[in-house]
Amino acid sequence: MKVLVTVKEVAEVADDFEIEGLSVPETFLEYDLNEWDDYAVEAAVRIAEEREEDVEVVAVTVGPERSEETIRMALAKGVDRAVRVWDDALAAAELVDPTATARVIAAVAEAEDPDLVLSGVQAADDGFGATGVALAEHLDYGWAAVVNDLELDGDEAAVRRELEGGVEELTTVPLPAVLTIQTGINEPRYASLRGIRQAQRKELDVRTLGDLGLDPAVLDGDLTLAGMKKPESESDATLFEGSPEETAADLETVLRDAGVGAE
Amino acid sequence: MSDGDVLAVAEHRRGDLRPVSFELIAAGRDLAEDLGGDLHVAVIGGDVDGLAERLNRAGVEAIHTVPEGEEFNHDVYAAATTALFESLEPSVLLLPNSVNGLDYAPAVATRLSTPLVSDAVGLTVEDDLVVTREMYGSKVETTVEVAADPVALTIRGGEWPAAEEPGDAEITPFEVDVGDLRSTVRGFEEVGAGDVDISEAEFIVSVGRGIEEEENLELVEELADALDATLAASRPIVDNGWLPKNRQVGQSGKVVTPKVYLALGISGAVQHVAGMKGADTIIAVNTDPDAPIFDIADYGVVDDLFEVVPELIERFE
Ligand SMILES: Cc1cc2nc3c(=O)[nH]c(=O)nc-3n(C[C@H](O)[C@H](O)[C@H](O)COP(=O)(O)OP(=O)(O)OC[C@H]3O[C@@H](n4cnc5c(N)ncnc54)[C@H](O)[C@@H]3O)c2cc1C
Numbered sequence: 001m002k003v004l005v006t007v008k009e010v011a012e013v014a015d016d017f018e019i020e021g022l023s024v025p026e027t028f029l030e031y032d033l034n035e036w037d038d039y040a041v042e043a044a045v046r047i048a049e050e051r052e053e054d055v056e057v058v059a060v061t062v063g064p065e066r067s068e069e070t071i072r073m074a075l076a077k078g079v080d081r082a083v084r085v086w087d088d089a090l091a092a093a094e095l096v097d098p099t100a101t102a103r104v105i106a107a108v109a110e111a112e113d114p115d116l117v118l119s120g121v122q123a124a125d126d127g128f129g130a131t132g133v134a135l136a137e138h139l140d141y142g143w144a145a146v147v148n149d150l151e152l153d154g155d156e157a158a159v160r161r162e163l164e165g166g167v168e169e170l171t172t173v174p175l176p177a178v179l180t181i182q183t184g185i186n187e188p189r190y191a192s193l194r195g196i197r198q199a200q201r202k203e204l205d206v207r208t209l210g211d212l213g214l215d216p217a218v219l220d221g222d223l224t225l226a227g228m229k230k231p232e233s234e235s236d237a238t239l240f241e242g243s244p245e246e247t248a249a250d251l252e253t254v255l256r257d258a259g260v261g262a263e
Numbered sequence: 264m265s266d267g268d269v270l271a272v273a274e275h276r277r278g279d280l281r282p283v284s285f286e287l288i289a290a291g292r293d294l295a296e297d298l299g300g301d302l303h304v305a306v307i308g309g310d311v312d313g314l315a316e317r318l319n320r321a322g323v324e325a326i327h328t329v330p331e332g333e334e335f336n337h338d339v340y341a342a343a344t345t346a347l348f349e350s351l352e353p354s355v356l357l358l359p360n361s362v363n364g365l366d367y368a369p370a371v372a373t374r375l376s377t378p379l380v381s382d383a384v385g386l387t388v389e390d391d392l393v394v395t396r397e398m399y400g401s402k403v404e405t406t407v408e409v410a411a412d413p414v415a416l417t418i419r420g421g422e423w424p425a426a427e428e429p430g431d432a433e434i435t436p437f438e439v440d441v442g443d444l445r446s447t448v449r450g451f452e453e454v455g456a457g458d459v460d461i462s463e464a465e466f467i468v469s470v471g472r473g474i475e476e477e478e479n480l481e482l483v484e485e486l487a488d489a490l491d492a493t494l495a496a497s498r499p500i501v502d503n504g505w506l507p508k509n510r511q512v513g514q515s516g517k518v519v520t521p522k523v524y525l526a527l528g529i530s531g532a533v534q535h536v537a538g539m540k541g542a543d544t545i546i547a548v549n550t551d552p553d554a555p556i557f558d559i560a561d562y563g564v565v566d567d568l569f570e571v572v573p574e575l576i577e578r579f580e
Binding site: 011012013015016017019024095097098099100102121122124125126127128129130131132133134136137138142143144145146160161162163164165166167168169170171172173174180182183184187221222223224225226227228229230231233234235236237238239240241244245247248249250251252254255258259260261 | 276281335337360361362363365366367368369370372373374378379380381382393396397398399400401402403404405406407408409410411414445446447448449450451452453454455465466490491492498499501502503504508514515516517518522523525543544546547548550551552553555557558559560561562563564565566567570571573574575577578579
């Protein structure tokens with residue numbers, strides 16, 4: 001059995017950041033493995049550990065060289081090998097519609113021919129939440145989105161989809177399938193020192209769109225990033241300033257006025 | 264953009280239309296007007312006639328009913344939406360950015376070869392359609408110009424007012440062959456019941472990832488005790504297994520409406536805010552001045568919760 005897991009290195013902005021033009025300068029960005037993908041990696045590695053048969057887990061990412069650090073984290077946690085897709089056309093594209101990203105990943109998936117693909121529900125940075133399901137459609141696989149429980153039973157996946165308001169849907173999907181994984185499905189492991197050492201020796205293939213038989217035109221989007229700013233706060237919040245003693249005193253007043261602490 | 268019709272697909276669960284359905288109508292109506300077209304609404308599955316009656320709001324030109332299945336199944340929704348789209352040829356397909364929207368919108372956009380812009384919080388029509396979105400956990404707002412026609416959009420719940428006035432749309436059945444279904448929905452289950460019902464609480468102390476370690480929860484428990492308040496949390500605390508699911512506030516947790524909601528080390532992600540924005544008074548303590556929680560807070564302190572909370576405990580003990 002083969003499990004493909006899609007991973008993305010996401011950027012988080014620092015507490016005090018600035019925007020220059022249509023981006024946040026590098027100095028204000030910190031990179032990490034997308035939180036939702038971390039749970040997807042864990043789910044994939046557990047499948048490999050728990051099943052009798054041989055299971056190969058392959059990670060795929062679309063990202064620049066810097067993102068190899070993040071991919072190595074996935075390798076250190078038990079992923080067997082990784083594929084990274086990048087080239088000048090991808091580097092030049094400022095906004096790629098998620099269905100186009102999915103097209104690129106689909107080309108890797110077509111070559112790998114996995115039984116199961118696990119993706120994070122969404123990426124913490126751009127929050128499109130669409131790549132996994134679009135990928136399923138490109139591959140003509142079944143799928144399920146926002147999965148917080150997964151059991152493989154023969155050639156079927158029994159999943160729970162976490163709907164709004166504490167309701168879960170129980171669904172079965174035949175394999176091959178793409179599942180988008182919600183946080184909380186498991187407890188992602190930390191990479192061990194041994195794992196980190198081993199990750200250095202694992203295979204990490206770099207492919208261009210050309211290698212995958214894709215024309216750079218697949219990225220020709222109809223979306224243009226036109227503006228980027230800090231949202232105007234609609235808040236009329238009263239912010240208390242001063243030492244913790246002072247701000248706690250102010251908070252006490254507000255709380256007591258609202259009836260907290262009254263007998 | 265050409266003729267400018269808009270097709271919006273309603274969402275319902277267990278017999279009830281979800282609020283986002285009426286928000287879709289409000290957003291779709293404005294958009295159709297700006298584009299010089301009509302708003303079409305589709306309702307798929309369940310008691311489609313009854314649901315269509317309730318969706319008949321001012322500004323809706325036509326309602327298309329597809330009586331396939333009882334509850335949401337993405338294979339049915341994807342097939343029906345694609346067929347309707349091909350028959351009506353609208354400029355914009357408008358779907359909710361709900362859990363079920365996430366489960367079929369990308370498939371439909373891919374099938375129709377349209378670009379997809381998800382989680383829109385604002386829509387305007389200039390030369391092109393301009394979509395406002397958020398990035399980096401709501402800390403950055405972006406505008407995206409869409410040169411394509413048609414385009415698929417999903418809208419964030421709670422950003423548009425619900426359409427309320429009754430309308431006189433024509434309601435017509437739409438027949439579609441949904442083909443073989445791959446996924447099978449076997450049922451639903453409520454989770455998160457337990458000893459405490461945070462949705463009934465009058466005062467809530469809620470804690471987020473800013474608490475860092477499980478051991479530190481003791482501090483906020485102490486505060487909740489001192490204030491005689493109920494302890495709740497954001498999702499990561501529950502994901503970590505530090506508190507049970509019935510304490511989770513938000514889209515996939517509980518909706519709470521206390522008199523006071525004290526958010527400690529919670530950034531204010533949209534899915535969290537969905538569960539607590541109805542509190543009378545929102546107070547936030549967060550080290551990050553740009554944390555979106557301050558946008559909805561009434562009172563705030565930009566500081567370390569580990570400094571402020573002990574002081575507060577002392578004042579109430
Ligand atoms: C489909 C879906 C459903 C979801 N449902 C829910 C839901 O129901 N409920 C929910 O909460 N989330 C939900 N989420 C997750 C949500 O997107 C966020 O990931 C989550 O709310 C973040 O929780 P947080 O604010 O505690 O953590 P973070 O976003 O990590 O924020 C931590 C905050 O703590 C601050 N901080 C750090 N240290 C300190 C300190 N010492 N003192 C003071 N402040 C400090 C930081 O500045 C930061 O603002 C859902 C996501 C998806 C995709």
